[in-house]
Amino acid sequence: MGTAPGRSGSAAGSSASTRRSARTEDVRRLPETAAVLTVRRAVRDWLAQFGSRVAEPPAVAVALSGGADSLALTAAAVVEAGAVDALVVDHRLQPRSAAVAAEAAARALALGCRSARVLAVEVGRYGGVEAAARRARYAALDAAREGLPVLLGHTLDDQAETVLLGLARGSGGRSIHGMAPFTEPWGRPLLGVRRAVTGQLCAELGLAPHEDPHNAAPEFTRVRLRTEVLPLLEEILGGGVAPALARTAEQLREDAVVLDALAAELLHSASDGQALSTETLATAPAALRKRAIRAWLLAGGAKALTNKHLQAVDELVTAWRGQGGVAVGGGTSGSRLVAGREHGRLTLRLCDDGHRTDDTY
Structure with missing residues (x-):
């Protein structure tokens, strides 16, 4: 495949950008081992399904951490895509993080990427370091991608961990959907590939992945799932747990x-443009009614919806006893966004902080 012209731009935080002056076919060749072919096929299938949404031949950005999963993804993407721009986020949370990021960028160019950029970010503390780093990382990637989809190195094992985390939240089927292969602009070609395969690919290419100390830190819930819970489940249930969890997520997403x-059709039927008919909602199956209410609340500006929010608003329809409205997050300084029931209609409006609500979450 041919290459596309170089791209330029800036990202959140400081950034450094380097580009190859030329890319040879030798750089793009990979050994035809089982691991290499598995990862290449995963990337090729993703591009076949979603690549038509970008340039032809498709150009992509890859989020490269220097770990085995993102290195394997980068190597395969260089062969399968029209052009690849590597984006390396430096969270600046560890000593030598700048050197690690610079080394990852250099490897990206050696593998044949069109360009490699280091994006240095500031990580806050709200919600914990893990969540804050994730927010900073995604914001930087989004700012630097220049219209390209960003491929992420999440594997089948990551998917299994995500499903278990969602199961623990207990907020319904949506919480255990796992990660989708493509939620614009984020692409995840490796959701069907095991972590061991990406490690094997790196070994076969002579690449020594960076081992992030955070990936072994027991204070992080996901690390304990990876190192303790999943191995125990595999032992107790006789193996195959991670693929089974990933299959469950895929089936739930299809459903x-x-x-x-169907919920969108119900929402359209119940809506008068501003409010929703409680009679129309009450006659619908709970699975559709709650989905319709959730979509309506989000469209109206609700933030960080929880199952408690949704249950309380649903009770305005199904268990009406004259209760007050439900604060559903969102709003402005001095006011709250409140869902209420008036004359057989669900309403959503900004109310001052003195407005009575029976259920505030």
Whole structure:
């Protein structure tokens, strides 16, 4: 495949950008081992399904941490895509993080990427270091991608961990959908590839992945799932747990597409443009009614919706006893966004902080 012209731009925090002056076919060749072919096929299939949404031949950005998963993804993407721009986020949370990021960028160019950029970010503390780093990382990637989809190195094992985390939250099927292969602009070609395969690919290419100390830190819930819970489940249940969890997530996402479409029809039927008919909602199955209410609340500006929010608003329809409105997050300084029931209609409006609500979450 041919290459596309170089790209330029800036990202959140400081950034450094380097580009190859030329890319040879030798750089793009990879050994045809089982691991290499597995990762290449995963990237090729993703591009076949979603690549038509970008340039032809498709150009992509890859979020490169220097770990085995993102290195394997980068190597395969260089061969399969029209052009690849590597984006390396330096969270600046560890000593030598700048050197690690610079080394990852250099490897990206050696593998054949069109360009490699280091994005230095400031990580806050709200919600914990793990969540704050994730917010900073995604914001930087989004700012630097210049219209390209960003491929992420999440594997089948990451998917299994995500499903377990969602299961623990207990907020319904949506919480255990796992990660989707493509939620614009984020692409995840490796959701069907095991972590061991990406490690094997790196070994076969002579790449020594960076081992992030945070990936072994027991204070992080995901690390304990990876190192303690999943191995124990594999031992107790005789193996195959991670693929089974990933399959469950995929099946639930397929079901959700149908349910969301039916819920959109219900929402259209119940809406008068501003409010929703409680009579129309009350006659619908709970799975559709709650989906319709959730979509309506989000469209109206609700933030950080929880299952408690949704249950309380649903009770305005199904268990009406004259209760006050439900604060659903969102709003402005001095006011709250409140869902209420008036004359057989669900309403959503900004109310001052003195407005009575029976259920505030």
